[in-house]
Amino acid sequence: MxxxxxxxxxxxxxxxxxxxxxxxxxxxxxxxxxxxxxxxxxxxxxxxxxxxxxxxxxxxxxxxxxxxxxxxxxxxxxxxxxxxxxxxxxxxxxxxxxxxxxxxxxFKVQPLNPLKRPEPRRDNDDEGRDGGGSSGRTWTKQVYRDDYGGYYYIGQDEEYHQCDAKGKEIQSTEKNTGYRTSNPYHIVLVFSNAQKQTYYQRHGQPELCSLRKHSSGTYYFVDYKGRECNAQYVGSQPRWMNRKAISQSTGGQGSYTQTSKPTFLTDPKTGKPYYIDKYGKACWA
Known part of the structure; x- marks a missing residue:
């Protein structure tokens, strides 16, 4: 045998x-x-x-x-x-x-301790701007009231995290998957640009969306696949998120150089093409 x-x-x-x-x-x-x-x-x-x-x-x-x-x-x-x-x-x-x-x-697991990604910084970075050196350019936990009766913060993964008033993350078990997560309702963060247009991040790129309200008073929008997504309106995107995008586009050097053509998007209201510049502003193409 x-x-x-x-x-x-x-x-x-x-x-x-x-x-x-x-x-x-x-x-x-x-x-x-x-x-x-x-x-x-x-x-x-x-x-x-x-x-x-x-x-x-x-x-x-x-x-x-x-x-x-x-x-x-x-x-x-x-x-x-x-x-x-x-x-x-x-x-x-x-x-x-x-x-x-x-x-x-x-394996779609929400870790209790996400990977920390320190932001690169030069000694003279942002000196003389906003009177605060590099303040606002690196991630710090900031707690906000959400529209769902609780609190949240934007994690280094740039996603919504449910927490208490002191910023302690609240984890719960998702019924469908059994996974532990701090975002059981799959809330998507929505921001506004200089033209007061609302957008969310999809694969690192801004995607325009139109906010609507549930009868409960919370926001939602319909994404590019026609799916209804629970939303939390934030307002202006935090500066550290802009800095992270710039750092990644330049290989972590902390300064912006345009190495490729911009990605063009379409305004759903007018049908006109536009793009997002290095400062996060929408510009007509």
Whole structure:
């Protein structure tokens, strides 16, 4: 009788999957570390895994100069990569915090500790403007009253987060998915530009929308796919969000250079094309 071969990956059962999602919810991408990359799977440490029943790690290995990651789980005394989690990052080593955040996003988990992305800054950045140095250009937690009878803040992920009056995030379980989230009603943040047009962010780009009101008094809009979205009107977009977009477009250098043609949008009322400039203002094309 032929000897059974050792499985190469671990397939999650329904029970295992719930435990795995709990790990991703509590895993902290800001303190993850690795001793060294090797040809065998090496377990990273520092994510804080105490909430899950089993022990999981971000696994790392270097195969033919290609950096790969997975999520490892102990199975029968050996650590195996979970099926569907092996990612080849190419010839450049990935940031392990970003790799863990990628898995959290892949499995649609709202992490308790999102990845912190510090904003690049030059010593003389914004000096003499607004009388406050770089004030308003970096993310700080600011608590607002929402239209739903509570409080919220805009996280570094640029999304709505339900919280209490002191800014402590409030997590609840979503009935349909069972995931823990601070945005159970899928509220989308809506901003206004210099022309008093309202828009929301879609894949990092502004998308015009028309706000309407429910009978309860809360806002909603219909998105580009015809779906009704709960909305929270914010007003002017915070300056740190503009700065983040500029930093990403210039490779983190903190100054704006236009390297490609602007993305043109269409005003739903007039049908005229327009674009958003580097200051977040809408300009007719």
């Amino acid at each position: 032929p000897k059974a071969s050792r499985p190469e990956t671990f397939v999650l059962s329904k029970t295992d999957r719930k435990d795995f999602l709990l790990y991703l919810e509590y895993a902290n991408p800001n303190y993850i570390s690795l001793t060294a990359w090797g040809v065998q799977w090496e377990a990273a440490h520092g994510e804080t895994r105490s909430a899950s029943k089993h022990t999981y790690h971000v696994g790392c290995r270097l195969v033919q100069q290609h950096y790969q990651t997975c999520i490892l789980v102990g199975a029968g005394g050996a650590k195996l990569p979970i099926d569907g989690t092996i990612i080849d990052w190419g010839t450049s080593a990935p940031d392990l915090g970003e790799a863990l955040a990628h898995y959290q996003k892949m």
